[in-house]
Amino acid sequence: MPQPLKLQKPDFPWWLVAAGLLAAAAALSIAESDLYSQVFATVAKGIGITIFVTTVAFVLASAIGLGIALMALSGSRLLRQAARFYVEIIRGIPMLVLLFWIAFAGAPALVAAWNFLTLPLQHAGFFEPLLVRDVSLLWRAIIALTVGYSAFIAEVFRAGIQAVDQGQVEAAKALGLTPFQRFRLIVLPQAIRTILPPLGNDFVAMVKDSSLVSVLGVADITQMAKIYASGSFRFFETYSIVAYIYLILTVGLSIALRALEKRMRRGHDPAR
Template sequence: MSVASPSTEVPRVNPQKRNILIRRISRAPWWLLVLALLIIWFALSVHDKHPYPTVFRAVKQGVVTTIWVSLVAYAVALILGLIVALLRRSSNFIVYQMVTLYVEAVRGIPTLVLVYYMALAFIPKVVSLGNDLGEQLMTYRLVLPVLGTITFHSLGTWMAEFQIRDVDNAYRAIIGLSISYSAFLSEIYRAGIESVSQGQIEAAKSLGMTRWQTMRLIVLPQAFRVVLPPLGNDFIAMLKESSLVSVLGVQDITRRGQTYAASTFTFFQVYNVVALTYLVLTLTLSLAVKTMEWYLDRGKQREAD
């Protein structure tokens, strides 16, 4: 008499999970792996071939300058762009029109032209006006009932003797880049602020919040999550456009490469290294921005899957 063995059920494969796995594999950054392997292969193949070791050392000295200029200029642009975005929401007609004029005018000027203008035209003019004002302050006296006579001789002397050459070209370039990007960042801020629903603003007003409290506690925290990825992408653009400071003699990556290539006529090797250096920097930042976007959108991705 045979005993029937219990039937073993084979678990069925969920086709939906299989499709999700295939979709994730197809979306993986395989291009990044290929590009990283090519960069590593190139670096290993030329690291001991003349003149690449010398070029790498020369360009490496400009990496710190490039990163420093980009960080400082972008930090200033972030603050200035936020101020401009908030002023564009002002109910004052004159303030709105003046700030809008600033944004449209700056956005219509190429970054290189603006860097030249700030470094060679605007800043020298401001220094010249400061010299004239300093000469007037040297002989100016302010008489107050309690404090007596106040002189501005020391301040006037400093302003009168201040020279254009005292303003480093790196700071001139930073001012130009900051003003150029502040106009674009203000539009990103404005889009993020407007993404917050009007109902939340009305609810905050009904609770007795002031306009500043509503902006600080309700609008800006939500807008920050929206504008964070575009701000990261704009920093990558700022890093690349920081090469424009080389036209003012700032010793960044591009300028270091130009100097070495002009003295040795090894343009092919030098600009291979310059391009590779910028590519590594921008790819690293792009990967960081992608990671940040994935972290912010992980909830939406689960719903889509």
């Protein structure tokens, strides 16, 4: 008879020890070198913009993604097809192309549509016509990341919601809970535990993809590095610092999300 598979104990995270030692060595080198300290001080000015862009875009993308997922699971064929159309089209466009399209084609179209819809109010003196330059490149970049990632997050939410045992949903329905109460109290809490790992992966991926906003001149980490390197020709030192900062951000986030996932799993472990 085939032997049951034995659960392997998790390995000690030697990779994390090695990464920590490398990070400490890099930090020591930065502190002792005037050149690396200057590069780090310049590039680090973009950390705030990177965090702001990532956080705002991820929150908006999660909200839109949840709405698209609910459309995909609705009883309306029109809503299901509209959700599938959105997901397949957006996922098929490279993020850089989407960034350019929204920044230089989508934003002017939205401004023109806004001005057309508010034309009577403009004539009445309530609004001034909106100009394309009034929409900052920072917010165009945020909108592009929001649109791009909302399609992927929608699929994460859809899979998580479908993974919830339908028997529990039927039991809640028999108890007289409204559809909103069933979703809020039964479906969503269980779905969150399922979708947390892929949702965390999308967040880490967005941190890295936020570097693409530098092509619009947004003063994030990568843009500050491009400006410094083009003026000093210190490309090796500059982009080594950029890689170091992004690694600190992404590895730190991955460890925090893994700890949160483990804590949630322990908190809902029936054996405890």
